[in-house]
C-alpha cells in the first residue's frame with residue numbers, strides 16, 4: 734500500500750488526486766505542518782528537503798511532487814494519465830509539466846514565502862509584487878498557448894491538468910486569480926467536477942471555493 738505524507742492543499746494534492754484517480758490503496762500521513770513536523774528528524778530522513786509531499790512504497794521513498802506524479806502514472810498505465818512514450822502528446826506533456834514546475838511553481842513559492850528569498854526586509858513588498866507580475870505572465874502563456882482544450886493536451890485529460898489546477902489554487906489570492914482566464918477556468922471546472930478530485934478535496938478537508 735502506498736503511503737503519502739501530505740498537508741491539505743499543499744504540493745501533495747496532485748499526487749494524492751492521482752492516487753484517487755487510479756484507485757490505488759493509500760495510507761495518508763498528515764504532516765504536522767503548524768508544528769514544523771516536516772522539519773523533524775524523522776521526516777527529514779525521508780525527505781531531506783523538509784518539504785511536503787513525501788511518498789513511500791515499501792523500500793521506495795520519493796520526494797518532489799512531480800516525480801511522484803510521474804511515477805504513479807507509470808505504475809498505473811491502464812488509467813492513461815500520461816500519453817504513450819515517444820508520442821508528440823508525451824512530449825507536450827513533458828513540456829507543460831516542466832513549465833508548471835520550473836516556471837510557475839517557483840514564482841508562486843516566492844510570492845507566498847517572499848521573506849525566505851531575501852535578507853532585505855524593505856525589499857519584500859517589491860519582490861512580492863514582482864513575483865505576482867511574473868506569475869500572471871506565466872498563466873497568460875498557458876492561456877494563449879494551450880490550444881482549444883478543454884485540457885492542456887486537447888481532448889485528453891492527464892496528470893498535468895491536475896497539477897495546473899493545484900497551482901491555480903495556490904494563486905487564488907493574487908489580484909487576478911489564475912482560473913479567471915477563459916480556457917484555464919474551463920479546464921479547472923472540468924477537473925474539479927471529477928469524482929476522484931472531489932474525493933481528494935473532501936478527504937483533505939479543504940473547505941470553501943477551491944480556486945478562491
Ligand SMILES: N[C@@H](CCC(=O)N[C@@H](CS)C(=O)NCC(=O)O)C(=O)O
Nearest residue numbers: 743744783784785786796797798799
Ligand atoms: N519542489 C517541491 C516543493 C514542495 C513544497 O514547496 N512544499 C511546500 C508545501 S506546498 C512545503 O513543504 N513548504 C514548507 C517549507 O518549505 O518549509 C515539490 O514539488 O515537492
